Amino acid sequence: MKRCFIALALSLGAVPVQAETIAITGGKVAIGDGSAALENATVIVRDGRISAVGKVTPPAGARIIDATGKWVTPGLIAGFSRIGLVEVDGVAPSNDTAASGSPFSAAIDVAPAINPKAGAIAVSRRGGITRAVVAPSTGRDLFAGQGAVIDLGADDNAIMRPRAFQFVELGESGAATAGGSRAAAHVQFRNALLEARDYARNPAGYGGRDRDALLMRLDAAALVPVVEGRTPLFVHVERASDILQALELRREFPALKLVLVGVSEGWLVADRIAAAKVPVIASALNDLPAEFEMLAATQSNIGRMAKAGVVVAIGMINDNDARQARLETQYAGNLVALTRVPGATGLDWGAALAAMTARPAEILGLSQELGTLSAGKRADVVIWDGDPLDLASAPVTVMIDGVDQPLATRATRLRDRYLNLDESQKPRGLAR
Amino acid sequence: MVFSKPALALTLAAALAACADKPPPRTASSAPRKDAVPTAYPSTYKPYPGVATVIRNATIFDGEGGRIDNGVVFLSGGKVSAIGGADTPVPADAVVIDGAGKYVTPGVIDIHSHLGNYPSPAVAAHQDGNEMTGPVHPDVWAEHSVWPQDPGFSRALVNGGVTALQVLPGSGDLFGGRSVTLKNVPARTMQAMKFPGAPYSLKMACGENPKRVYGGRNQMPGSRMGNLALNRQTWANAQEYKRKWAAWKAKGAKPTDQPKRDIGLETLAGVLDGDIQVQNHCYRADEMAVVIDMAKEFGYKVAAFHHAVESYKIADLLRENGICSAMWADWWGFKMESYDAIDENIALVHQAGACAIVHSDDENGIQRLNQEAAKVLGDARRIGINIAPEVAWTWLSYNPAKAMGIADRTGSLKPGKMADVVLWNGDPLSVYARPEKVWIDGALMYDMDDPKRRPVSDFELGQPGEGDAK
Numbered sequence: 001m002k003r004c005f006i007a008l009a010l011s012l013g014a015v016p017v018q019a020e021t022i023a024i025t026g027g028k029v030a031i032g033d034g035s036a037a038l039e040n041a042t043v044i045v046r047d048g049r050i051s052a053v054g055k056v057t058p059p060a061g062a063r064i065i066d067a068t069g070k071w072v073t074p075g076l077i078a079g080f081s082r083i084g085l086v087e088v089d090g091v092a093p094s095n096d097t098a099a100s101g102s103p104f105s106a107a108i109d110v111a112p113a114i115n116p117k118a119g120a121i122a123v124s125r126r127g128g129i130t131r132a133v134v135a136p137s138t139g140r141d142l143f144a145g146q147g148a149v150i151d152l153g154a155d156d157n158a159i160m161r162p163r164a165f166q167f168v169e170l171g172e173s174g175a176a177t178a179g180g181s182r183a184a185a186h187v188q189f190r191n192a193l194l195e196a197r198d199y200a201r202n203p204a205g206y207g208g209r210d211r212d213a214l215l216m217r218l219d220a221a222a223l224v225p226v227v228e229g230r231t232p233l234f235v236h237v238e239r240a241s242d243i244l245q246a247l248e249l250r251r252e253f254p255a256l257k258l259v260l261v262g263v264s265e266g267w268l269v270a271d272r273i274a275a276a277k278v279p280v281i282a283s284a285l286n287d288l289p290a291e292f293e294m295l296a297a298t299q300s301n302i303g304r305m306a307k308a309g310v311v312v313a314i315g316m317i318n319d320n321d322a323r324q325a326r327l328e329t330q331y332a333g334n335l336v337a338l339t340r341v342p343g344a345t346g347l348d349w350g351a352a353l354a355a356m357t358a359r360p361a362e363i364l365g366l367s368q369e370l371g372t373l374s375a376g377k378r379a380d381v382v383i384w385d386g387d388p389l390d391l392a393s394a395p396v397t398v399m400i401d402g403v404d405q406p407l408a409t410r411a412t413r414l415r416d417r418y419l420n421l422d423e424s425q426k427p428r429g430l431a432r
Numbered sequence: 433m434v435f436s437k438p439a440l441a442l443t444l445a446a447a448l449a450a451c452a453d454k455p456p457p458r459t460a461s462s463a464p465r466k467d468a469v470p471t472a473y474p475s476t477y478k479p480y481p482g483v484a485t486v487i488r489n490a491t492i493f494d495g496e497g498g499r500i501d502n503g504v505v506f507l508s509g510g511k512v513s514a515i516g517g518a519d520t521p522v523p524a525d526a527v528v529i530d531g532a533g534k535y536v537t538p539g540v541i542d543i544h545s546h547l548g549n550y551p552s553p554a555v556a557a558h559q560d561g562n563e564m565t566g567p568v569h570p571d572v573w574a575e576h577s578v579w580p581q582d583p584g585f586s587r588a589l590v591n592g593g594v595t596a597l598q599v600l601p602g603s604g605d606l607f608g609g610r611s612v613t614l615k616n617v618p619a620r621t622m623q624a625m626k627f628p629g630a631p632y633s634l635k636m637a638c639g640e641n642p643k644r645v646y647g648g649r650n651q652m653p654g655s656r657m658g659n660l661a662l663n664r665q666t667w668a669n670a671q672e673y674k675r676k677w678a679a680w681k682a683k684g685a686k687p688t689d690q691p692k693r694d695i696g697l698e699t700l701a702g703v704l705d706g707d708i709q710v711q712n713h714c715y716r717a718d719e720m721a722v723v724i725d726m727a728k729e730f731g732y733k734v735a736a737f738h739h740a741v742e743s744y745k746i747a748d749l750l751r752e753n754g755i756c757s758a759m760w761a762d763w764w765g766f767k768m769e770s771y772d773a774i775d776e777n778i779a780l781v782h783q784a785g786a787c788a789i790v791h792s793d794d795e796n797g798i799q800r801l802n803q804e805a806a807k808v809l810g811d812a813r814r815i816g817i818n819i820a821p822e823v824a825w826t827w828l829s830y831n832p833a834k835a836m837g838i839a840d841r842t843g844s845l846k847p848g849k850m851a852d853v854v855l856w857n858g859d860p861l862s863v864y865a866r867p868e869k870v871w872i873d874g875a876l877m878y879d880m881d882d883p884k885r886r887p888v889s890d891f892e893l894g895q896p897g898e899g900d901a902k
Contacts, residue, residue, distance in 0.1 A: 088770075089765070090640075285799075287799075288587060288796070290554055291555075292555070294553075330863060333863030336863070340866070341901055414772055415774045
């Protein structure tokens with residue numbers, strides 16, 4: 001979204017907003033890579049990128065933001081969400097997550113459906129989320145379609161990376177869409193990838209549903225970069241055996257770039273996931289056998305997987321994923337709390353933060369751009385009024401690509417209207 | 433969240449008496465109907481055995497807004513025996529726990545839960561919280577759907593320090609049925625969890641759910657005005673039912689002339705008699721105001737509005753009418769009537785002097801109600817409202833206990849009350865704290881350091897992860 005912003009500014013002959021140098025001084029700075037926070041450190045932002053972090057002197061002319069007594073972190077990345085696709089979940093016309101009436105599946109691309117003005121973008125931004133993985137939900141097929149990486153800036157271009165991944169449901173949900181069994185889901189999955197190969201070999205000769213093939217041409221085309229390993233495949237699985245079956249998919253389709261999502265029973269097979277070098281975007285606090293595929297769910301899941309060497313980020317799948325990614329900081333704090341619970345496994349503070357910063361960036365292949373406060377990366381920076389993982393804290397400043405973002409939301413406007421409502425002043429009291 | 437089930441239940445709060453276990457004192461207005469109703473489904477709850485225990489050197493929130501630093505709590509005979517400063521006298525032979533750096537609070541009470549009614553796993557065969565075969569079902573009782581083996585009960589205990597909870601029917605129906613208040617103990621039967629003497633409440637629902645469920649079947653109610661019309665006719669029927677029984681009583685209550693019992697109207701007559709309070713699922717301010725007037729029209733009491741995401745718009749009205757709001761800290765936008773939710777709702781209700789309660793309506797949220805309160809404190813502070821943590825704890829124990837009619841027995845650490853107590857391993861309004869020990873009626877039900885005290889439900893036995901730290 002930044003690039004568009006710059007282009008627009010230049011075309012108007014204006015000085016790009018981000019063409020400035022900013023020094024955030026005196027704060028407790030967490031790099032986001034898993035390391036402990038640095039006391040009284042400075043973050044220098046130049047032209048929308050981080051240029052230096054640590055005990056550095058602000059360059060002459062820099063705009064100084066005094067962060068004394070505050071915390072500074074990278075912008076958080078919602079590891080798995082549906083932010084921007086929904087205004088009100090229960091109001092169907094405002095909900096673009098799934099299309100059960102569409103003949104298409106893998107070809108569906110969320111990018112044109114993202115609404116940068118969605119309430120959840122403002123609410124999430126206010127919570128320190130600056131980027132989000134946005135996935136479609138499945139309709140009639142296992143394959144939900146192509147998700148995007150977005151930024152949550154207050155401008156009109158949210159898409160950072162369209163068609164960043166393909167999303168597929170295996171496990172209970174996949175079985176249901178495949179006709180009623182996991183076995184059928186695996187046949188459907190194989191068939192789709194084999195047809196994508198057919199399509200890749202000879203697009204003009206591909207019959208689509210005219211012949212034996214089940215995939216529409218566009219769906220087949222969308223799966224070509226998946227089967228060829230150029231586009232990651234996000235796979236939602238929860239049960240340990242489903243996780244192992246997902247890892248097995250690479251026997252037949254060795255190029256697949258797998259990312260597992262959900263993974264409530266991952267701790268049972270953490271060594272296998274680690275050995276396969278497949279990263280995970282996990283639900284953080286699932287601890288109930290909410291479904292039969294989550295019997296072994298425990299809040300220690302992420303801690304145990306991380307300990308086994310799995311790269312784990314926090315995600316929100318099926319957990320108010322269109323609106324509440326801002327709860328990830330609370331979830332991460334809870335993972336830290338587990339380190340003091342006998343028999344449980346949590347994350348230390350730095351690792352818990354990294355599960356929302358460096359780890360998701362790494363999983364998305366965006367480590368060069370996002371995820372830590374390191375020289376050269378995009379200046380997504382959040383200044384917090386307290387420990388970012390604790391409950392009473394909130395951002396006071398959110399920057400995306402070095403641009404200060406508004407933190408007001410529709411809810412804060414409602415709050416302000418009613419905070420000191422004087423009925424005697426009606427209608428002025430209700431005025432904007 | 434519960435949005436997926438049309439179950440968003442509402443709440444209830446109980447009123448004066450009238451539970452089946454302990455008939456209320458008779459008053460002139462009390463219906464003779466009760467003479468014909470045997471004590472039904474009585475509680476068989478018996479506290480687990482406990483030992484006299486002293487917690488020293490702890491920070492104590494007493495649940496009614498009080499705080500004692502470096503305090504002492506003494507539990508014996510299942511009750512809070514003493515609470516005070518470091519010099520509080522305690523017997524020499526009690527078990528002593530050093531609470532240095534730790535916090536003691538009353539057990540958390542969730543006024544709005546569906547545990548046991550919508551248990552885990554959430555398979556179709558377990559969906560027992562919403563009758564939804566007709567919009568008027570005051571005849572159903574949530575307790576008849578409680579599955580004591582729901583693993584959610586133990587999670588609420590272990591991670592949330594929840595010692596008592598009200599299980600409400602869902603909100604698909606206008607009249608959802610009776611609630612049940614439970615002690616959060618492992619048990620074979622619902623009756624063995626049933627809070628002795630806790631009054632019943634009636635769950636009602638306004639807004640989208642009933643009109644969606646029934647309007648979608650082309651039957652009444654199909655609109656908010658339809659909701660009200662059917663509500664009012666039902667209350668009028670209840671008044672007639674009451675009159676019929678009163679007339680029978682006046683004529684000498686001859687068994688041969690006894691009017692036919694109507695199980696649903698019996699509950700509604702109990703509401704009109706003041707024996708059963710109403711817990712009303714309601715999101716929007718304008719609808720709450722209409723319900724307040726309906727309650728006046730028919731002469732009953734709403735104990736609490738549940739969800740109440742717009743209570744901040746009418747906090748003065750709620751204060752004047754003495755109605756609590758049972759709320760989330762930060763849920764919003766999942767349905768149209770939740771669109772105006774604000775993070776400061778609880779703080780603004782509290783600030784206005786109205787009764788605020790933190791509720792869960794969720795098997796995950798019930799494990800972190802203390803964290804919900806902590807989020808509110810931060811949001812309040814940023815708009816200049818400073819609320820002390822010990823005051824915020826009233827939202828988690830005393831206020832829900834009041835609205836459930838059990839505040840004389842639990843909900844705060846006062847001598848003589850049930851020893852429903854949590855020892856937290858740190859500040860419970862920090863994300864980093866967890867329950868270390870939980871007592872219910874003075875019995876140690878959970879101990880973080882003792883794996884044998886991690887409850888494992890029948891369902892979890894022999895399953896992957898059995899007995900794990902959850």
